[in-house]
Amino acid sequence: MTQTPSSDNNGDKDRLKLRRVAIDTYHENVAYLHRNCELYRAEGFQALSKIVIMANGRRIHAVLNVVDDEAIVGTEELGLAEQAFAQLDMQQGEPAWVIHAEPVESMDAVRRKIRGERLLAEDYREIASDIAASRYSKMEMAAFLVACTQSGLDREETLYLTRAMADTGEHMQWDAPLVADKHCIGGIPGNRTTMLIVPIVAAHGLLMPKTSSRAITSPAGTADTMSVLAKVDLSPRSMHEVVNKTRACLAWGGRAHLAPADDILISVERPLGIDSESQMVASILSKKLAAGATHLLIDIPVGPTAKVRHMSQALRLRKLFEYIGDRIGVHLEVVISDGSQPIGCGIGPMLEARDVMQILEGDPDAPNDLRQKSLRLAGRILEFDPDVRGGQGYGIARDILEDGRALRKMQEIIAAQGKIDYAFIAGPLNIEIPADDDGVVTAIDNFKLAKIASLAGAPMERAAGVDLLKKLGEPVTRGEPLYRIHAAFSADFNFARHLAEQDSGYRIGHPDEISHSYMEI
């Protein structure tokens, strides 16, 4: 990077004192200069200029906000919002220098993409690396995402983006020929199969070091649910220790620094509500590539209120996953599953953890749909083992679950990660939502139930959420409870209850009206 002339002599006169400004700007680096700061005036900075901060031997990029209040930043200070301040690893008052940021060169490639051109591997590498280094503003990331969505990425470009994003962070190394992983593309509340599959697969002897995300918009992610039972915020080093001990882990992926460019892009993609298949596939596979997976099972639930609504889209996605998987050298299989209703009974971290433990403990009240789906998926992963004959996976998985090996493995994993003492006591404020008619349950809206559980406080309140009492096809009489809402705080409780009373998310009718099931596994 070339510099403006002033940076040739970072003399004392240009030096600013670092100050932490306790504002959370999420994934964007923001810096604050006082309007009367001599440097601000002399350098011709403007509000929202992109600047480079040099301090402690590092260079970070930030967007400049101009301040008129010395209580926030003084005229000889450089204020940095939390994210930017953390990146420098310095104390307040230490010296820092600021220069104009040169325009990000890889934005030229983005502008070529906007013009409809195909980009090369090198272009995607530079874009991903600039994004990971916080050189892109949110506007620039939005421009990149829209350009990719509108003219589309072809398969080769999706491959380039996958590799480029994987290479922006760490690559985990596992000393095993077969490292199993799974991913569900989401949208189905409850669906906590991972916490059953991992102990089953590890009990069989395969390595399955699973990193998961926390919920962003959903009422629970696997990391949120596992955190009810054990510590999940593991460093890469302790993740390795757990895996060495137990052949598996169920950890939050956040500290492993896997494909950070992907996390940053997601923080823009989500509020924009744009969604492209290429981005989704590149996002998932870049994380798995960085996590060191060699064998990967992808679950695509299909249903009228799932993320993927039509079989044709599921099949198209499957081809793209398979193509990229082959090119990056990951053995990948795709399962298209029934996404027509929530899986299991609980929605929310504690209620989902309860379902999982009931299944592991062989409790006759355990939800059978979650048990069956988990066994089927675990069976497919067991068949990655060359010694397992095709078609035998399910039976092996069932044996491991039924004879208690899965429960013991789960207890080992929990102990290795750090057990948390818990009691399955759902949020004390609760209400049952009744059926409004006689008949059978003909539809359950995944999106609506997830929304109700979120409003009730999940995942922040672990004991909050929704407990389903009826599933598709079950007969109900008018007034009979369909599900129970649990909350910890009355504001949350009232939000969730209000929404559920407007529309329960359930449809009651004649058995013929039950929405078609896509189950093929």
Next chain:
Amino acid sequence: MTQTPSSDNNGDKDRLKLRRVAIDTYHENVAYLHRNCELYRAEGFQALSKIVIMANGRRIHAVLNVVDDEAIVGTEELGLAEQAFAQLDMQQGEPAWVIHAEPVESMDAVRRKIRGERLLAEDYREIASDIAASRYSKMEMAAFLVACTQSGLDREETLYLTRAMADTGEHMQWDAPLVADKHCIGGIPGNRTTMLIVPIVAAHGLLMPKTSSRAITSPAGTADTMSVLAKVDLSPRSMHEVVNKTRACLAWGGRAHLAPADDILISVERPLGIDSESQMVASILSKKLAAGATHLLIDIPVGPTAKVRHMSQALRLRKLFEYIGDRIGVHLEVVISDGSQPIGCGIGPMLEARDVMQILEGDPDAPNDLRQKSLRLAGRILEFDPDVRGGQGYGIARDILEDGRALRKMQEIIAAQGKIDYAFIAGPLNIEIPADDDGVVTAIDNFKLAKIASLAGAPMERAAGVDLLKKLGEPVTRGEPLYRIHAAFSADFNFARHLAEQDSGYRIGHPDEISHSYMEI
């Protein structure tokens, strides 16, 4: 707009105290809540959530930043950055309420555009009105701009966008059948024709209430240059008074609230460096439509370092201008002019004002290129007058200039707007940049000269800039000065000098190498 349940009862418990946070967030509304604010927790807000602030009978949209420092915002306060605070017109400590913002409905249309669909007039109306109401985040605006740039707007869509943006603000009304206006699409330093055309046209008797912008990236806009001579920051009311008195004005358009959606979009478009012809035409014509122009002359300079580099592009732009002009009922003519070098001698507000006054005063040292170009353009505008025979405009304009009527009209306008006492003393720090060879000037880089003048401090420092001593085709000997840099501060002076010494922006060679001129007027 529908509301979340909590807004049904804006009780005392949800009330926050308004606080001004002296951070300049430019065109984005930013609100600050303390992380321990009860409302923040109860409502499930997230960093960068979009929220609606209700106070003083108004509703404004903002992006939420989370704060951990009570010196910035307390747990019972709602902090608003300058822009948002100003919109509410309230005192600190007054009560305000906050709710989740519903997703902006017109983003559905943007997502349709991303998918490549053609949008309707109604879609553009809603998008422009939501942008003007600060309901779009910068990311969302970037998404809209990229979507429009990539798949392109057809002529009808450009028309819809033009009308939609014009309708986001005020429409100025002038009590005259012919309201003349002009616009140059820019990129040529010096080119201050407007300040000569307006007094000539008004002296002839046509109404020409001219609003101009301040420079954003260039070393001077017409408003900056006029502000050397007179007050330009006029309210719409005093603009009318000036026009009633003198038949013209030369004012800054900022207070007239013309097509505000356009200004907001430009604040995103510019840092992204994306540029579409449809956006440019819609931007210019929406402002002119709102300003009440009935007759409009558009100047498109073409040259190797101008904004428009090829005649083919200029012709395409001209057709688009003509098409939209006809549809919005503005009589519009396009002139394609020579953009191969700066026009006039001065670059920077004071130096350009000096050129203008020299021409008005008949000074033999006045730059002839600026004089000729202004007379030609003024002549074309005079021919909008039905009583002026085709071809006579230039002669009439020249007579008005030569017999001093233009100067007197300019003095009237200056007096009506509010005269500023000035002396044409250029910045005291100065250096002459010499020719590096014998020969003639064969090329002058508009972009480079503008950049040097900007670094020297223009337009913020009015007396800073560049004074050209040689123009295309003039013979020079090695060491002879090409131009003089003027600055007020030594930091600025060193920046500008450093750049000019690296590359003067002039090419010296054989007369045959002079870049082709596009002058056709």
